[in-house]
Amino acid sequence: MSLRIGLDFDNTVIRYDAVFHRLAVRRGWLPARPPLTKEKVKDLLLAADGDDRRWQALQAEAYGREILAASFFPGCRAFLRRAAAAGHEVFIVSHKSKTSHFDRSVKLRDWALRWLKSNARGLIEPGHVFFAEDRDAKVRRIAALDLDLFVDDLLPVLDHRDFPARTAAVHFRSATWTAVTRALACVEKLGPAAFAAVAKTCLAAPVRAERAARRGNNRLWKVTLEDGRRVLVKRYLVDARDRRERGLAEFRALRLMWDNGIRCVPEPLYLEPGGAFAVMSWLDGADLRFGLAGSAEVRQAADFIRRLSGLRPSNFPEAADSRRCLADYARHIETRLDRIREGAAALKSRPEARRFVADTVLPLKEAVLARFFAECKRQGLDPEKPLPPSRRILSPSDFGFHNALREARGRMRFLDFEYFGQDDPAKLACDFCHHAGFSLSPALKRLFVERLAAGLPESDAFLRRVDLLLDVIGLEWLLIVLNVLSADTRTRRKFADPGLSEDALVLSRLKAARRIAADLKDGRRPVALRRVAMKKHDSKRAHADR
Numbered sequence: 001m002s003l004r005i006g007l008d009f010d011n012t013v014i015r016y017d018a019v020f021h022r023l024a025v026r027r028g029w030l031p032a033r034p035p036l037t038k039e040k041v042k043d044l045l046l047a048a049d050g051d052d053r054r055w056q057a058l059q060a061e062a063y064g065r066e067i068l069a070a071s072f073f074p075g076c077r078a079f080l081r082r083a084a085a086a087g088h089e090v091f092i093v094s095h096k097s098k099t100s101h102f103d104r105s106v107k108l109r110d111w112a113l114r115w116l117k118s119n120a121r122g123l124i125e126p127g128h129v130f131f132a133e134d135r136d137a138k139v140r141r142i143a144a145l146d147l148d149l150f151v152d153d154l155l156p157v158l159d160h161r162d163f164p165a166r167t168a169a170v171h172f173r174s175a176t177w178t179a180v181t182r183a184l185a186c187v188e189k190l191g192p193a194a195f196a197a198v199a200k201t202c203l204a205a206p207v208r209a210e211r212a213a214r215r216g217n218n219r220l221w222k223v224t225l226e227d228g229r230r231v232l233v234k235r236y237l238v239d240a241r242d243r244r245e246r247g248l249a250e251f252r253a254l255r256l257m258w259d260n261g262i263r264c265v266p267e268p269l270y271l272e273p274g275g276a277f278a279v280m281s282w283l284d285g286a287d288l289r290f291g292l293a294g295s296a297e298v299r300q301a302a303d304f305i306r307r308l309s310g311l312r313p314s315n316f317p318e319a320a321d322s323r324r325c326l327a328d329y330a331r332h333i334e335t336r337l338d339r340i341r342e343g344a345a346a347l348k349s350r351p352e353a354r355r356f357v358a359d360t361v362l363p364l365k366e367a368v369l370a371r372f373f374a375e376c377k378r379q380g381l382d383p384e385k386p387l388p389p390s391r392r393i394l395s396p397s398d399f400g401f402h403n404a405l406r407e408a409r410g411r412m413r414f415l416d417f418e419y420f421g422q423d424d425p426a427k428l429a430c431d432f433c434h435h436a437g438f439s440l441s442p443a444l445k446r447l448f449v450e451r452l453a454a455g456l457p458e459s460d461a462f463l464r465r466v467d468l469l470l471d472v473i474g475l476e477w478l479l480i481v482l483n484v485l486s487a488d489t490r491t492r493r494k495f496a497d498p499g500l501s502e503d504a505l506v507l508s509r510l511k512a513a514r515r516i517a518a519d520l521k522d523g524r525r526p527v528a529l530r531r532v533a534m535k536k537h538d539s540k541r542a543h544a545d546r
Contacts, residue, residue: 001188002087004140008152009094010063011038012172013120014075019062022069029054034462051391056102064106067115075177079125082181086188091145092116093131095138095157097168117232139163148192151180168195170205182207190221194233194277198223201270201279202231209233213287217492218246218418222282230282232266236418237495238276244320246418247275253396253420254280254316260311264304264413283413285405289438293401298440298448300412301404305428306455309393319397319421326376329427329472330369336479337365343485350506353485360517361478368475368520375468387424395423402437408480425456430473433526436481436512445527470525478516484509 007013020038024030045055062070068427083090108130116124130145132138139160142150149168152158158169170183187195191211199205204225212220212232221233236247255266266280288297321330340361344354376383396403397419405413415420429452433445440448449466453459483489490502 001191002089003083003148003184003187003192004089004091004146005083006091006093006145006167008154008157008172009092010096012151012153013072013076013092014067014070014115015175016062016067016070019066019070020042020058022515023058023061024067024388037095056466060100060102060106063108064100064111067111068118070115072119073172074175075181077123079177079181079184080120084123090124090128091147092124093138093141093145093147093150094131095133095135096131097133098131100441114235126247128295135160136162142167148326149184149187149195151183160369165200166193166196168192169199177306179207179379183341185209186223190223190233191235191277192236193272194221194279194500196272197232197272197277198225198231198279202229204229211336219496219498231269232282233277234279234280235277236275237492238274244418247271247274247278249320249420250416250418251278251315253394253400253417256311256313256316256394257308262307264300264411265417266413266415283405283415285407287414288404288406290469292406293404293438293440293444295444295447296410297401297404297406297412298444301399301401301414301432302448302451302455304412304414305393305395305399305425308395309425309456311394313394316394317386317421319395319423320419321397322395322423323427324386324424326381326468329476330372330383330467333365333369333472333479336476336483337361340479340482340485343483343487343489346348346487347485347506349503350510353482353506353510356510356513357482357485360514361482364520365475368471372472373470379464379468391424392422393456394421395425395427395428396420397423397428398431399428400432400435400438401440402435406414424465425452426462426469429462429466430469431477433470434474434477436477436516442525442527449527470527473518474516474520474526478513478520481509481513481516502520 010016018035019039020035020041021030022043023294024041029035030041036044041058042055045058046052055503079092079398094112096108096112098107098109100108113126113129116129117126132141135157138157139162143162143164147164147167149170150158151170151172153172155171157163158171163169166432168183168187170180172180183195183205186206189211190198190206195206202225204227206223207226208224209223212222217237219235221235223231223233226233234247248271251268251271254265257265258267266283268278268280270279272278286292288530321332323332332438341357344357347353373383396414396417398416403414403416405415407413429449432448449463456462484493484505490505492504494500494502
């Protein structure tokens with residue numbers, strides 16, 4: 001990524017300390033030892049005189065002819081070389097009047113250009129140097145140049161009311177450019193707008209950005225701030241063909257949870273207006289995707305969903321791919337299957353994918369859906385009848401231990417809510433049981449469903465609905481695993497992981513899909529729930545008989 005970098009000149013790029021001290025010594029105004037900074041020279045002269053006449057005289061001389069004896073700040077030249085090697089453009093934007101106020105014969109801008117020509121040849125183009133008469137004009141020039149990053153030693157410039165929001169502001173406040181170079185590295189990774197958003201939201205500048213573990217379709221960065229705090233920058237894949245506003249959905253969900261006292265999720269800090277990225281609190285913890293979760297974690301997961309089920313905000317949007325009635329499950333399967341068939345047909349490098357879809361997936365789909373509709377008829381269920389609002393909950397939709405962390409003391413944290421919204425809790429429960437992103441024993445899956453049911457109204461109806469939908473959702477997960485046959489899905493994966501091998505991904509997914517298909521064909525369920533539902537039903541009936 002090529003950046004447009006802006007730098008202040010005086011006391012940012014160029015260092016005057018030795019020049020001012022030497023001039024004061026030459027005039028007999030100050031002793032030669034110890035070496036003094038420019039600011040110390042100023043303070044001593046103003047304190048001795050009670051006015052700034054001698055100081056103005058030194059400025060006219062130091063910013064005029066004597067400027068040629070000034071030097072770069074340590075690290076600035078290396079910074080400029082690094083920027084040039086990376087293909088960045090560098091601009092100077094300086095608040096410097098044409099002539100000295102003390103001596104009008106001293107042409108300040110001409111002397112500054114002479115210094116740059118002598119010291120920055122090949123690093124800063126002559127046409128990239130701009131001077132402004134006042135601070136407002138300087139900020140307007142920064143905006144007009146559409147700079148990605150601007151470095152200045154004066155906070156009033158960086159905090160100016162008109163300083164462009166998308167420009168990363170970096171405060172130069174020491175005698176070295178090490179911190180500025182670190183900031184540039186962060187901007188290169190995060191992008192200027194995200195860097196600026198983090199700095200303004202957290203009131204502290206980023207000093208380090210590291211790629212976090214890759215999850216799904218997004219790019220994640222762990223960002224360390226200058227005060228030691230850490231935040232997450234999550235960059236969403238924004239695709240005009242995808243109508244989901246992922247960033248907005250997740251930020252709205254997190255805000256709702258935090259407003260209602262649910263703290264086992266990231267705190268939402270900032271959402272870019274276009275939904276391109278969000279800033280959240282950083283959560284530490286162990287990854288629980290494969291075989292590390294036990295009954296304690298499963299109970300916390302179920303309890304988290306139960307807390308969500310108690311939230312009833314009015315007019316909250318639907319979850320992504322939500323299901324309003326039983327027939328929606330079949331319709332979603334048909335839609336997914338159409339997309340996968342198209343992808344398999346277009347994937348010339350893997351003809352076995354097309355054969356697997358035709359010879360295994362299509363017959364399996366017909367069998368599973370036939371059993372599903374037959375069972376609906378047997379139970380007297382109308383597949384088109386909407387699920388009553390009382391049986392719907394707020395659902396993360398993509399929920400499970402693939403999107404969870406366990407803290408050192410065992411407390412669970414839950415992540416990723418870009419599909420959040422109102423949905424059928426039976427869909428969430430079945431997704432949890434079939435999810436390909438983590439592994440649990442059948443007993444733990446049953447524990448999750450039973451504990452969730454205990455916190456829902458009409459729990460018996462929920463359990464019977466889960467039992468009805470288990471095979472259908474299993475079939476859908478077979479198709480979800482195969483969604484990488486679609487070029488659009490592979491594009492999203494490459495966004496999250498630019499180094500991804502698409503062919504290796506397709507091969508691994510085909511292998512997983514064959515296992516799922518074999519289980520569905522043999523009738524191996526992830527969890528036996530029919531007995532649970534019937535036992536509860538019989539228990540209630542026996543109680544009524546008594």
